[in-house]
Amino acid sequence: MITALRGMKDLLENDGKLYKFIIQTCESVVKNYGYKFCETPKLEETTLFKRSVGQSSDIVGKEMYQFIDKSGNDVCLRPEGTAGVVRAFIESKFDRVGGIRKYFYYGSMFRYERPQRGRLREFHQFGVECFGEASVYEDASAILMLNEILNNLGIKTTLKINSLGDGECMPLYKDKLVKFININKENLCQDCLRRLETNPIRILDCKNDSCQNILKNAPLITDNLNQICQDEFNKLQEILRANGVEFEIDPKLVRGLDYYCKSAFEFVSAEIGSQSAVAGGGRYDKLCEYLGGKPTAAVGWAMGIERIMEILKQKEPQNSRQGIYICALNPNLIDEIYKIAQKLRKHHITEISYEAKSPNKHLNIADKRGFEIFLCLGDDEFSQNQIWYKNLNDKSEKRISIDDLWSKI
Structure with missing residues (x-):
């Protein structure tokens, strides 16, 4: 791999x-x-x-x-x-x-x-x-x-x-800093010995403990502006x-x-x-x-x-949920949920399942993947122009009219 x-x-x-x-x-x-x-x-x-x-x-x-x-x-x-x-x-x-x-x-x-x-x-x-x-x-x-x-x-x-x-003021400060460091340079790390020749001001940025100990009494740029x-x-x-x-x-x-x-x-x-x-x-x-x-x-x-x-x-909250999961219990209803999903996608994160499974299997998938709203269409719901709605945050559930879906979500 x-x-x-x-x-x-x-x-x-x-x-x-x-x-x-x-x-x-x-x-x-x-x-x-x-x-x-x-x-x-x-x-x-x-x-x-x-x-x-x-x-x-x-x-x-x-x-x-x-x-x-x-x-x-x-x-x-x-x-x-x-x-x-x-x-x-x-x-x-x-x-x-x-x-x-x-x-x-x-x-x-x-x-x-x-x-x-x-x-x-x-x-x-x-x-x-x-x-x-x-x-x-x-x-x-x-x-x-x-x-x-x-x-x-x-x-x-x-x-x-x-x-x-x-x-x-920086060149004048550098001269003071170099004179100070040269007196104490035996304990400088290798990187700071190189910086001493190229850009001494960078020594102030060193995280090495021995270098920081040397710098405790070093002149400060704020005193030389x-x-x-x-x-x-x-x-x-x-x-x-x-x-x-x-x-x-x-x-x-x-x-x-x-x-x-x-x-x-x-x-x-x-x-x-x-x-x-x-x-x-x-x-x-x-x-x-x-x-x-x-x-x-x-x-x-x-x-x-x-x-x-x-x-x-x-x-980040452990139970942060968002988005809509929509599914069907009958493969013949996939076209119907697809139409609904396309409308929802104009304003909401929406995912469709193209497989017809049992309600519990669909619900487990939606829950594990962190969706907030679960929508499921079965034959009974379809015959009454309704859809099953469940809020996976507060666990409330109900059947609602498909025509009212847009105002409910």
């Missing part, structure tokens, strides 16, 4: 239903903020991610599905969504036109990492990207939008925010408070990608074990320029759908 590859998972039955529910919940919120759908290819040139995500990131260093295709091109499956959207934005010359553009997307991403709960090698994200808006109010809107989605999904999270500064970045960070906090959003300032929050500047944020949840990020993002005003476009202010976020699914599965 051929099975799915390790770290790849099918979305069937309830998983598929839950996936669509999450996407629809996200869409309903982001559209109200003016975001429009976009789709980019799953396969891109490897250079796109090396330039954007950064050589120092674990994604580029360890986790990309990278290969040489039959034409000799160095390509990879997308490990995240932002770089592809930025590439499409520049390729369409929108960076030269100016103005504000807002996009949302969802779909598969790929990273070769150890599969675990809520983390797969092929996983799914929902994300948004806003181009051309430099105001910190848009950073706040991105956070408020994501907060609304998580609230609508009924997921308890903690919001963590930070400012990574800009091209003026210039006046512009400090004012914007203060304003972000003010807007969040005014909108009733609680948050924690985490000076070591740098996200896992090299392209962020100024605002960075994560929503973390403890509902699937140890506290982990379910969504996050920030501002990346230099990324368009890095990828060959004109300098363009940008901010966005992405949400891991598998982690959201894991949380929602724990909350």
Whole structure:
């Protein structure tokens, strides 16, 4: 038997239903903020991610599905969504036109990492990207939008925010951080020794205990912001408070990608074990320029759908039923129930059984498959223009007129 590859998972039955529910919940919120759908290819040139995500990131260093295709091109499956959207934005010359553009997307991403709960090698994200808006109010809107989605999904999270500064204060902070770490680098892990040479700021993101012990007394970026970045960070906090959003300032929050500047944020949840990020993002005003476009202010976020699914599965009612199961006791009545089902399908999930079985056998099937309403047509019912109706939630049952069926359901 051929099975799915390790770290790849099918979305069937309830998983598929839950996936669509999450996407629809996200869409309903982001559209109200003016975001429009976009789709980019799953396969891109490897250079796109090396330039954007950064050589120092674990994604580029360890986790990309990278290969040489039959034409000799160095390509990879997308490990995240932002770089592809930025590439499409520049390729369409929108960076030269100016103005504000807002996009949302969802779909598969790929990273070769150890599969675990809520983390797969092929996983799914929902994300948004806003181009051309430099105001910190848009950073706040991105956070408020994501907060609304998580609230609508009924997921308890903690919001963590930070400012990574800009091209003026970040280099000065990096110098301070490198001087501090060089004094204590004998206990750094191998990954952080590499980061020390490529992008020292990424050391703050390391989960290794020995590295975190070193960083306890490290200088903080929030103590080294210039006046512009400090004012914007203060304003972000003010807007969040005014909108009733609680948050924690985490000076070591740098996200896992090299392209962020100024605002960075994560929503973390403890509902699937140890506290982990379910969504996050920030501002990346230099990324368009890095990828060959004109300098363009940008901010966005992405949400891991598998982690959201894991949380929602724990909350899902055990006896959640929906849909209609309709059947006949006589094969000669299949045409009749088919006509009824086609009317019901205009407004309800409806499944027909094309086999004539005993009422109990039909009822067992409907019950096991989680239908809410059971409809059965026998000769007696048909002769009186009626159908047998049973609600599988409260177990109530009765005969009702077929003409009255549409008002009863």
